Amino acid sequence: MKRLLLLTLIANLVLVSCDSDKPYEVTPDSVGPLTKNTTLDELKTIFENDSVVDQNSGLSEELNVNAIEIYEKGGAQLLSLMPVKDSQPKTIRTVQIFDERYTTQEGINLNSTFKDISDAYEISRIETLISSVVVFVDEINAYFTIDRKELAGELRFDMDAKVSQAEIPDSAKIKYFMIGW
Known part of the structure; x- marks a missing residue:
């Protein structure tokens, strides 16, 4: 039982360290922690240590004219996200990168x-x-x-x-x- 618990703990540490090693990696299917399947509802959790500014409300949400901006604590803009207009749940269509670490x-x-x-x-x-x-x-x-x-x-x-x-x-x-x- 102790051995199983120890193995589980080590596996979790490895997975967490792998995720934190590449928080700014850009691949065909991801930008840092974002993927093409990430929903807008998940953004506050994914960027819990950063600021998520969602300017979509009322008419602008229906017209899909405003992006969701992600700012690092301290004020530097990391990303600007444009949602897919007609998807349920709402996902991300485009990501503009503002930080050279990506x-x-x-x-x-x-x-x-x-x-x-x-x-x-x-x-x-x-x-x-x-x-x-x-x-x-x-x-x-x-x-x-x-x-x-x-x-x-x-x-x-x-x-x-x-x-x-x-x-x-x-x-x-x-x-x-x-x-x-």
Whole structure:
């Protein structure tokens, strides 16, 4: 009986230490402790040591226009979550990452460059917007926004130009890092 209790205690310690070793890991199915199946009701428990700011109420909840923001105690924003509008229970559709500690298994985070992304993953597609370029990496359900200011010459100002992977400088910095499920 004592041996069984000791084994159970050791197994629980191992599981708890594994979970706490990677609280900022980004995978195709998770961002830290969040998964694509995490419900909004679970957020207060998951981030019990942080602040969960849910701006969805009344009309804004029906229109799904406000995100749920997660702040670390002390005020730094960690994440911004956009719920799935029509799911029951409500789950998370997209996660915007604000903290550079959130890192993929290949070492990509907010401090990475376009070269880091293209060396680590296959770029699925690139969409050109008015003030930015969005780089999609389907392998990890991620997309990275790069400001047009990072582009060379006329690509900065030609809003109609379609930007290719070869035209994005290796040193271009990530402006936004998002996961979409």
